[in-house]
Amino acid sequence: MTIAHRPPRAYRGRLLTPLAAPGGGAAVRYLDDALLVVDERGRIAQVEPFALGAFRGPVLDLRPAVLMPGFIDAHVHFPQTRVIGSASGPLLDWLERSVFPEEVRFRDDGYAALVAGEFTSRLLASGTTTCVVFSSSCPGATDQLFRALLRAGLRGIAGLTLMDRNCPEALCVPHDEAIPAARDLVQRWHGAGDGLLEFAITPRFAPSCSRPLMEAAARLALDHGLLVQTHIAETLAEAEAARREHPWARDYLDVYDRVGLLTGRTLLAHGIHLSSREWDRIAEVGSSVVHCPDSNFFLGSGRMRLADARARAVPVALGSDVGAGRSFDMRRSMSSAFDNALCHGERLPPADLFFTATQGTADAVGLGCVIGSLDPGKEADFIAVRFPDHVLGASELLNHLVFAPETASVQRSFIRGKPIYSHQP
Numbered sequence: 001m002t003i004a005h006r007p008p009r010a011y012r013g014r015l016l017t018p019l020a021a022p023g024g025g026a027a028v029r030y031l032d033d034a035l036l037v038v039d040e041r042g043r044i045a046q047v048e049p050f051a052l053g054a055f056r057g058p059v060l061d062l063r064p065a066v067l068m069p070g071f072i073d074a075h076v077h078f079p080q081t082r083v084i085g086s087a088s089g090p091l092l093d094w095l096e097r098s099v100f101p102e103e104v105r106f107r108d109d110g111y112a113a114l115v116a117g118e119f120t121s122r123l124l125a126s127g128t129t130t131c132v133v134f135s136s137s138c139p140g141a142t143d144q145l146f147r148a149l150l151r152a153g154l155r156g157i158a159g160l161t162l163m164d165r166n167c168p169e170a171l172c173v174p175h176d177e178a179i180p181a182a183r184d185l186v187q188r189w190h191g192a193g194d195g196l197l198e199f200a201i202t203p204r205f206a207p208s209c210s211r212p213l214m215e216a217a218a219r220l221a222l223d224h225g226l227l228v229q230t231h232i233a234e235t236l237a238e239a240e241a242a243r244r245e246h247p248w249a250r251d252y253l254d255v256y257d258r259v260g261l262l263t264g265r266t267l268l269a270h271g272i273h274l275s276s277r278e279w280d281r282i283a284e285v286g287s288s289v290v291h292c293p294d295s296n297f298f299l300g301s302g303r304m305r306l307a308d309a310r311a312r313a314v315p316v317a318l319g320s321d322v323g324a325g326r327s328f329d330m331r332r333s334m335s336s337a338f339d340n341a342l343c344h345g346e347r348l349p350p351a352d353l354f355f356t357a358t359q360g361t362a363d364a365v366g367l368g369c370v371i372g373s374l375d376p377g378k379e380a381d382f383i384a385v386r387f388p389d390h391v392l393g394a395s396e397l398l399n400h401l402v403f404a405p406e407t408a409s410v411q412r413s414f415i416r417g418k419p420i421y422s423h424q425p
């Protein structure tokens, strides 16, 4: 892996970054006038209150914007970019009516390239700097997705969606074609972009995957140390379909467990309708759950109980789940996570939600030592957000960030200190 060397540079602005509190809760560090110094390898060298003459190099003054870590979207579907807002749910009906017909279009490379460009533009405009992505089942479209991520300079983990049953014939790819195609994509893209890009093993969900397909996928993940992402227990009808398809398993989670897909690098999206046994097993293996509350409200899938994960110290990431999620903006997901918790009688502090969308999600996807906060030693993935002038102090900033995102615009984004986005009014 090579990392391009550039002269160190510094950024001046207000600064807000998450902190994990000793008791397990979340807090923030806020500086009213800060200097963020990035070294020649794109790592954060220093975060200090600004002092004149403290840095002998170029300083980009971004005041009055607030510098904060870029958002991480741990679950998003690239081929659903254009079907956001298709209110044809619940889940299985929505897949049949809205999603599968659109995913068929991604067999055309030209169409896939066009939407891949729209997808990365939407992420950038939302302040997302890292995404964990489902592609379609088409290798060509997945190649176009990686090309677009590379061109945009984003950090991304993405995979070819695997499905070989219970889906339209045009999307169904048998395992003896899908696994070699996935292996080719691993060779081409895993570690590309100076390590910003990774390939993830991506079975859609157990109802649309045969046991041989999942077993072969698990071997490929093991061979290359790849992250695994899939869906689990989003709706009761889907859980029933998984049990019908795989009667040899004791429950939904056991399908993934027995075929070797449940690992310490597995991201399980949703996890709304899980038993205590399943939660205990997730904790034992060290897998993570991706909470997608905006999608869950839109499709009427149910409400995940965050307390079930936290009681077992299961890492929880946050995902937009576009196109069932109604926005690429992770601030919308934070706000929906607040509403979801409120339905369970819990009031999540905005600092907790901010932590989950940044450091918490980085931890859950295995990048917690690399990104997620603005601390020395981490890679400098950050955004500059402009708030109204009357919004002062950490508490007010967090309230506006999470609950009034229309008042706070993402102006700039940086990956490893390199500018990748600038807002055009």
Ligand SMILES: [Zn+2]
Residues within 6 Å of the ligand: 075, 077, 231, 269, 321
């Ligand atoms: Zn999803």
